[in-house]
Each structure stands twice: as C-alpha cells, then as structure tokens.
Amino acid sequence: MSIKISDISYKYGKKQALHNVNLELCQGFNVLLGPNGAGKSTLFSLLTAQFSIQNGSICFGGSSLHPPSRELFKKVGVVFQNTTLDLDLTVQQNLTYFAALHGIGKHTALEQLQPILSALSLMPHLNEKVRQLNQGHRRRVELARAVLHQPHYLFLDEPTVGLDVPSREAIIAYVRQLADTGVTILWTTHLLDEVQADDALVVLCDGQVLLSERCQVALQSMQKQSVLDLYQSLTKKVVQAI
Ligand SMILES: Nc1ncnc2c1ncn2[C@@H]1O[C@H](COP(=O)(O)OP(=O)(O)OP(=O)(O)O)[C@@H](O)[C@H]1O
Numbered sequence: 001m002s003i004k005i006s007d008i009s010y011k012y013g014k015k016q017a018l019h020n021v022n023l024e025l026c027q028g029f030n031v032l033l034g035p036n037g038a039g040k041s042t043l044f045s046l047l048t049a050q051f052s053i054q055n056g057s058i059c060f061g062g063s064s065l066h067p068p069s070r071e072l073f074k075k076v077g078v079v080f081q082n083t084t085l086d087l088d089l090t091v092q093q094n095l096t097y098f099a100a101l102h103g104i105g106k107h108t109a110l111e112q113l114q115p116i117l118s119a120l121s122l123m124p125h126l127n128e129k130v131r132q133l134n135q136g137h138r139r140r141v142e143l144a145r146a147v148l149h150q151p152h153y154l155f156l157d158e159p160t161v162g163l164d165v166p167s168r169e170a171i172i173a174y175v176r177q178l179a180d181t182g183v184t185i186l187w188t189t190h191l192l193d194e195v196q197a198d199d200a201l202v203v204l205c206d207g208q209v210l211l212s213e214r215c216q217v218a219l220q221s222m223q224k225q226s227v228l229d230l231y232q233s234l235t236k237k238v239v240q241a242i
Contacts, residue, residue: 001061001152002026003047003184008056010042010207017042019207021056025186029179031195031215032188034204035235040188043204044157047186048078060153074102077146079156083138087131091122091141094130095148102149109148116144119174136167143171147178154178155186160194195227203234210234 003025010018018039034040045051047058049068058065063072085094092110099109117123120140130138139159146154156175160168172194179185187194195201197216202209211218211234215227224230 001184003061003153003186004057004059005043005047006057006059008043008046008053008058010039010046010051010054017207018046021204021207021209023202023209023212025184025202026200027179027182027184028200029176029196029198030184030186030200030202032186032202032204033190033192033195033231037206038204039207040204041157042207044155044186044188048076048155049073074149075152077149077151077154079139079142079146079154079159081157081161083130083142085130085138085141085145088129090127090129091133092126094141095145098145099148104149112150113144113148116147116174119177120144120170134164134167136163136170139163139167140170143174151183153184153186155188157188158190159187160189160191192227192231201227203231205235 005021005023005025008018008021009016021043032040032043042051046053049065053066060072060075063069065072089097095113096106096109099106104112117126120143122137122140122144125133125137130141133141143159154175159171163171175185175187195215197219199215201211201213201215201218203211219230222230222233224233
C-alpha cells in the first residue's frame with residue numbers, strides 16, 4: 001500500500017519548514033535524503049502523527065491520517081532516532097510488553113519474533129537488560145519491536161547513525177528484506193552510501209521536494225555518475241539561493 005502526501009505545508013510559528021510537499025511513497029524501500037534543516041524530521045513527525053497536519057493531507061492506502069486512527073496505527077512501525085526502550089527491562093520484556101499493547105500474547109509474540117531475533121542476532125541477548133547492550137544491539141531491539149506486529153508501513157529516522165559496521169549491515173539487510181515482502185518503508189538518512197540504484201529516492205531541501213524518482217532513473221536522466229554527484233547538484237542550487 002502506498003502513502004500519498006498531498007499539498008503538505010508546515011510552519012513553526014513564522015518559520016515555514018515544509019512548502020507544499022507532494023509525494024507518493026510506494027511499497028518497497030524509499031530513502032529520504034536532505035541536508036540539515038531540510039524538513040525531514042518535520043515530515044517524519046507528521047507521518048508518525050507526532051505533529052498534527054496544518055495544511056494538506058496524508059493518506060495511507062486510502063485511509064486518511066487526519067485524524068490518526070487506532071486501526072491505522074496497528075499497521076505502522078516506527079524506529080525513532082532516540083531510544084524509546086526501557087533500559088531496565090530485558091530485551092524479551094521490552095518486546096513482549098510492546099506485543100501486549102498490540103494484543104499479542106507472550107507465547108505468540110515469542111514465536112513471531114523468532115525469525116526476526118535470529119536475523120538480527122538477538123537470540124543470545126533475550127534475557128539481558130537493554131542497559132547492558134551496546135548501541136548497535138539496542139537499535140536492533142528497536143527494530144525488532146517496530147516490526148513484531150508485522151506492520152504494512154515502517155518509518156526509520158536515521159536508524160544507522162553512530163553504529164558499527166556489523167549492526168549497520170544487520171539492520172539494513174533486514175529492512176531491505178522486509179521491503180522485498182511489500183512493506184512500505186521510509187528510511188531517512190544522511191549516509192549516501194545507504195542508497196541503492198533500485199531505491200525510490202526523495203530529496204528534500206529547504207522544505208521542498210527536489211526529487212522523487214527511482215535512483216537509477218534519476219542518475220540516468222540527470223547524467224550523474226553517483227548518488228553524491230546527484231545529491232550535490234540538486235541541493236547546491238537551493239542552498240546557494242537561500
Ligand atoms: N521547534 C521548532 N521551532 C522553530 N523552527 C523549527 C523547529 N523545529 C524545526 N525548525 C526549523 O524547521 C526547519 C526544518 O527542520 P527539521 O528538523 O524538520 O529538518 P531536518 O531535515 O530534520 O534537519 P536535521 O537533518 O538537522 O535533523 C529548519 O529550518 C528548522 O530550523
């Protein structure tokens with residue numbers, strides 16, 4: 001199911017953070033790139049209903065996000081930049097508690113979690129307190145928690161920032177595999193090497209959408225050799241004009 005973002009603008013007081021954003025996020029891996037202050041977090045906060053829509057509309061597969069409904073949010077998973085785990089509970093307690101909030105019993109949750117925990121190499125850590133885990137494993141737990149209820153939509157805000165290579169690779173590989181199963185994923189990042197040719201790429205700058213296109217198609221049509229060249233040529237013009 002796709003997400004349709006129509007005519008979304010957002011202001012903090014007089015500061016216009018998003019200008020008339022129109023986007024369609026399709027099933028699969030969508031990458032959101034943009035320099036500091038581009039409006040990525042604002043858009044992320046609107047999509048996750050942390051902020052109320054001021055102008056325009058957002059529809060998830062035909063269901064409006066305004067007002068956000070419980071039914072819709074059962075289909076959404078989110079990995080925030082900052083940890084939202086309880087550090088003094090074990091990995092298993094964090095996960096089963098969250099599963100219970102979704103109406104999933106402990107036994108079913110642990111069964112459903114088995115492949116996720118194996119893919120993210122979390123099985124040996126199930127009975128450890130989150131406080132004992134390194135940042136990479138904490139982020140893996142955040143991801144397991146975000147997907148345990150099998151969401152149709154998954155939003156990740158810079159999920160690999162500050163992680164070592166094994167954790168980064170484990171997280172990217174798992175999320176890419178989910179994208180292949182038809183989940184609609186929005187992956188916000190500053191790390192250009194995380195973009196692959198087949199990804200749907202969105203570039204946001206100064207609150208405006210500069211590009212929304214399959215990466216490979218954009219590289220060809222703009223005759224760029226790399227994502228870095230593409231990104232720089234798009235954002236340079238706007239940054240110079242500000
Ligand atoms: N609470 C706020 N009050 C006023 N202006 C804000 C507020 N939050 C963000 N802004 C402004 O809105 C614009 C978009 O900010 P936003 O945080 O969405 O960008 P971003 O792309 O997520 O940036 P970064 O990569 O630095 O996190 C920026 O100009 C920012 O200064």
